[in-house]
Amino acid sequence: MSSVVDILIPQMASADATSNHTRLIQEMLEEKGFEVRIVVERRTRSDSSTIPIEKWKGDSRVSILQHSIGSEVAQGVIRNRSPIVLNYHNITPASYFQAWQPELARSVERGRQQLSQLAPLTRRGIADSEFNAQELRDLGIDDVVVSPVLWQLGGxxxxxxxxxxxxxxxxxxxxxxxxxxxxxxxxxxxxxxxxxxxxxxxxxxxxxxxxxxxxxxxxxxxxxxxxxxxxxxxxxxxxxxxxxxxxxxxxxxxxxxxxxxxxxxxxxxxxxxxxxxxxxxxxxxxxxxxxxxxxxxxxxxxxxxxxxxxxxxxxxxxxxxxxxxxxxxxxFDISVTRQQMWIALKDLVEARD
Structure with missing residues (x-):
């Protein structure tokens, strides 16, 4: 097994909290000597270094899925039956959007359905909060760690x-x-x-x-x-x-x-x-x-x-x-949350082949 870690996310955006969280995990792991690959639904010009989900083989040491909405990357994990670390950011109930934006309602409902399918494939759940962690436990995921979202307050x-x-x-x-x-x-x-x-x-x-x-x-x-x-x-x-x-x-x-x-x-x-x-x-x-x-x-x-x-x-x-x-x-200072995330991942990414 290689020293590669895959992070799967629907898309990488410049001003998106989950994308920034992903970049900070990538930076942390690369500093510790791991090769990190970002897997997305569709590659764009701005993220040409990423891997589209249809080419993902699930052959990394650890695969981390960022999950907060229905996505093709989550479906790829389910289709491949690939073990993952599920980094869960919560899913807003579809009922809030049904009257306003039915397409979004369908997307979050799909995310909720995928969450249930991902549970048996989850090696470890990482949740932003205890509230999110309890959702994962309710799905039968026993190994759940609370580690807040990474972001730099900066400016x-x-x-x-x-x-x-x-x-x-x-x-x-x-x-x-x-x-x-x-x-x-x-x-x-x-x-x-x-x-x-x-x-x-x-x-x-x-x-x-x-x-x-x-x-x-x-x-x-x-x-x-x-x-x-x-x-x-x-x-x-x-x-x-x-x-x-x-x-x-x-x-x-x-x-x-x-x-x-x-x-x-x-x-x-x-x-x-x-x-x-x-x-x-x-x-x-x-x-x-x-x-x-x-x-x-x-x-x-x-x-x-x-x-x-x-x-x-x-x-x-x-x-x-x-x-x-x-x-x-x-x-929630980045120096604190980054260490929490490393503790959540350390034993998995450093496990001997």
């Missing part, structure tokens, strides 16, 4: 030169970062913001991220108009790391009403930037925040608005959340 972290947190003069900026998607429930954030704006009329809500599906964005804009807050809801779209850092710095609180998060990178980025977090307790959210933010069991508009107002109004609370968040985010 996404930096704090303003001020000793204490101060609410902006305009009444407060509430920030959300992530895809605008039905499972992320930005409609609930807009409803909560409409309540908040009654007693903070100068506040604003900033939504940073691409819309998927696009129709959901239109519904959010329509909702903001109906609730009379369209002039103070900013749809910033996809932004550069530099602009994202600026939003983190200029905002006063990060809000999350998502109903399905397998991990939650923006939660960690916000905490690392000293930005207080108010989030709905769903999936892996509480696990990721780890006591360093306000986690709500109820996300009715009045409840969330009250929590946001409390953070904006209470300097002592803000400063405490800031300090706890910065400390909590250190668990």
């Amino acid at each position: 996404r972290v930096g704090r303003l030169d001020q000793g204490e947190s101060e609410v902006s003069d305009d009444g407060g900026t509430v920030l959300f970062v992530g895809r605008l998607a039905p499972n992320k429930c930005q409609h609930d954030l807009i409803a909560a913001f409409a309540v908040l704006s009654r007693f903070r009329p100068q506040s604003r809500l900033v939504l940073v991220g691409d819309a998927s599906p696009p129709q959901y964005l239109l519904s959010l804009k329509s909702l903001a108009r109906r609730l009379g807050v369209h002039g103070r809801v900013v749809f910033a779209g996809k932004v550069s790391d530099k602009d994202l850092l600026q939003w983190y710095q200029l905002s006063d609180v990060l809000a999350c009403a998502s109903e399905h998060e397998g991990f939650g990178v923006p939660l960690v980025e916000a905490m690392a930037n000293g930005l207080p977090v108010v989030a709905y307790d769903a999936a892996a959210v509480a696990e990721t925040v780890n006591g360093a933010g306000i986690v709500l069991s109820d996300k009715r508009p009045a409840t969330m608005a009250t929590a946001l107002d409390r953070v904006l109004d209470d300097e002592h609370l803000r400063n405490g959340l800031r300090d706890r968040g910065i400390k909590a985010a250190q668990r």
Whole structure:
């Protein structure tokens, strides 16, 4: 058996979290002397060094499958009956997309079906969170390790030169970062913001991220108009790391009403930037925040608005959340998570022939 490690992923994209995670695993393994091959559904000009799945032979020392949606790479593993390390990033339930984007709903449903077929082929599961790990155990995978997603905060972290947190003069900026998607429930954030704006009329809500599906964005804009807050809801779209850092710095609180998060990178980025977090307790959210933010069991508009107002109004609370968040985010520093990933893979990739 060779010293080759294969990493299978549907596609490699420049600004995709799973792609960046894959690159960092590749870099780590290559530094330790392994040859790493990236296997994808279809090779593109930008990733000409990759191997298309139809040419994959499954002859490497270890094959690591990145799985979060239905894909031909997963189907290739199932077809070949190849043993794998399953690096699981969670699959959003199809029900969130059926009314908005049936094609995407079918794709995630396929991913869920493939997950069940992959379970008997899995040598070890690696999950971003305990929430994700439990899904794998429920499928009968006994060897499951929790190792958070690898990513370099880099230009996404930096704090303003001020000793204490101060609410902006305009009444407060509430920030959300992530895809605008039905499972992320930005409609609930807009409803909560409409309540908040009654007693903070100068506040604003900033939504940073691409819309998927696009129709959901239109519904959010329509909702903001109906609730009379369209002039103070900013749809910033996809932004550069530099602009994202600026939003983190200029905002006063990060809000999350998502109903399905397998991990939650923006939660960690916000905490690392000293930005207080108010989030709905769903999936892996509480696990990721780890006591360093306000986690709500109820996300009715009045409840969330009250929590946001409390953070904006209470300097002592803000400063405490800031300090706890910065400390909590250190668990996800690349130096820590990279070592966790190496420990998760070490005995498999170093096994004697």
